[in-house]
Amino acid sequence: VKAFHASLIWMESSPSESPSRIWQHREAASDQRIWVCPCDECGAYQELRFFPYSSGKHEGCGGVVGYHKDASPEECRRKAKYKCIHGCELTNSQVRRMKTRGMWISRGYQRVEKDGTMVGDRPADRTTVSYHLWAIHSTVTTLGELAAQWALARDAGKLAEFFGNWLGLSFERRGKLASWKSVNKRLSSHYPRKIVPPNVWFLTAGSDVQEDRVYWVVRGWGPWMVSYLIDWGEFLRTPTDGHQPLKSDLLKLNTILGARWSVASGMLSPTGKDSHRIRLLCIDSNYRGKGVVSRVVDVNEWMRSLPERWRTGRTERVRAIRGDSTKKSGDVRATPSLLQSSQRTGEVYRGGLIQWQLNVQHYYPVVLGRLKG
Template identity: 25%
Template sequence: IFLDEVDAYPASADEEGDPVSLAEARSLTFAHRRKVFLVSTPTIRGLSRIEREYEASDQRRFFVACPHCGASQWLKFERLRWEKGKPETAAYACEACDAAIAEHHKTAMLEHGEWRATATSVDPSTIGFHLSALYSPVGWLSWERIARAWEAAHSSDEAIRAFRNTILGETWVETGEAPDWRRLYDRRGNWPAGTVPRGGLFLTAGADVQKDRIEVDVWAWGRGLESWLVDHVVIDGGPEHARSWDTLAALLARTWPHARGAEMQIARCAVDTGYEAPAVYAWARRQGFAQVAPVKGVEGFNRASPVSGPTYVDATEGGRRIRRGARLWTVAVSTFKAETYRHLRLDRPTAEELAAGASFPPGTVHLPDWVESEWLKQFVAEQLVTVKTKRGFARLEWQKLRERNEALDARVYARAAAWIAGADRWPEAKWRDLEAQLGAGDDAAAPPSDGVLADGTTAEPSAGLIRRRTSCGRRVFRSSYLG
């Protein structure tokens, strides 16, 4: 039996049970001479079928000899070294002599390599093989391309997960333990509510629709998807009140002052459709889908993309059904929650390191000192746990530690809005373009705190809108990739 990509199989085949177990059961008649071959790209640690099967095998690795000292070893990603920002310098460091092994040695190394078991206390009838892309023959996937892919992946959890799964053949570890809200409280930053710090290059918002209110958080995003909470707005009244939607519409037209004197607007606002979808669809149609994205959250980590769509759904307006009346985006909330928690745990440079020119790691989440403890508790209100289904299969599931979790939900929607805007896929040129429009590339030329330049104007990117304010009025320049 040949079972391919077993980690992509559903937990149960039409309620009959595990597909792998069902397939193996078909071969029991030939138990003495049967062979069952399972192969797959691994997915999530603890849930991966191929990881479980490999750990029950003799765990064979392909050993190659160092061309310098002759030491035999299997290739590990942490031994691939290169100068930061220069993947073309990638070489493998021998674990015995630490000498740099160049790419051209790989052909001879592979030719004389051999498989060796690395586990002994297992069933000898089960053998397993693991091979990463580090072994790709010369001319296929080079070490330089692997290094380049790793550097490019650091702006996104999904990209890092894909790299580890597909390039290294390793499972992805979901770290879902909720960070301590007190630790977040102690390291809050200092910037006024409703203002955008210097690193912010565009804004998105996440709107969580509740029965009696709509809670909106506005986030600024910079390079590497570093983020800053800019504003927290509570709109009283709930989705059945027209004035609530009017207030939310006014929020889309509002501007937030940037530390460089700019005024920025929201590039994308993702609105939750979970509570009152028809009202969200109707409002989104009136606003236009260029700036508004109705979203539906789904659980689970087995999705090819953290955001999919848009799909066209029927909407109702005044009792009349409108075919394909709304565009709905589907958001894998589990993925973005895990990413948020991982980014909250990133080590930060000290004050001395920052003064010496160090920068924050990509993905760092900055929280201001005006957020209160209640908001922080909502921000870390869930924890990722492994649960067993009725049929005995393991599943990762987010569970609430407290009832209110609006801050976390709004963050997930704002992050989805950044993905929809394309920030996860922008090339370097687009980030430079945003910085150039803002003047972020030249700190010496940055405007003073009051935002007035020498020529009496104010230069600003506004999350998709770049505004220059003059005594004659405003000119608006639209960045095409932000809508």
């Protein structure tokens, strides 16, 4: 950029949950362009929006309407229509005609009169120019499809993904998170620890690696993403094992992989089992402590000590994972990479470490939404 200061630099992206880097660039642009078009009935030029105005002289207008907030995706798809800022109710074909007669204006500097005359000048500083386009500007997306996608995202707790991929907006979650006490009261189960409810299909485990210990948790999973806390604990590391390739706390995780948890009251699970073992254990492989302390090598050595069938293929039972906050919410949920060494310390991962990068932007709003209930 510094070497080619007169060059055109183009960035395109769907915003993620706030704070979103691309949205910050959009808001910081000296010239922010929006597409305005004339209503097919009254002729008033306006920016197309998904959500109607919630206050002011256009309250309830200027957006996709026709369905209530709890409507099913099918109902939204069937009933959606567009209401212009003056209350004209428009069909898909009318909105399509509107879009073809529009023009770009600089937000806050220009407006378009009903006769199509542009009033105002563009800002003097046009060093950075941003353009906002979203799904309604597509030639194939209907109002019903937009509304249905909103309902699907609402039901799945994926509104951040809908805002970014469909509306081209950064999603900012409203309201405060529930306290741990209210979450505990709402989600506590009457099943005792180490007992599996009969509607659980399988168990998974997670392990968080720290400098002197590992924490672990076992959860049982049922239909509709229902999960139960089955068991938990921590394994301390022996202080004298510093020169051993296999660290004591990680080795104790083998007992978790070998254990079985019984189904409640001697009942059978939906798969006909009276007990479960861990289907998949995901272990944090990105611990970075003070200085050059790193336990990625420890995780790699422990995984190499396990049976190969547990590390790859259809019989895989253990995965090394780390969060990746650089991916957009619409990207794939997890991607594997083969690591040969640490870029930071130069440590070599003997045999290579397959590490799964988890899409934090995808999971964060889902977990947050479920915590809020």
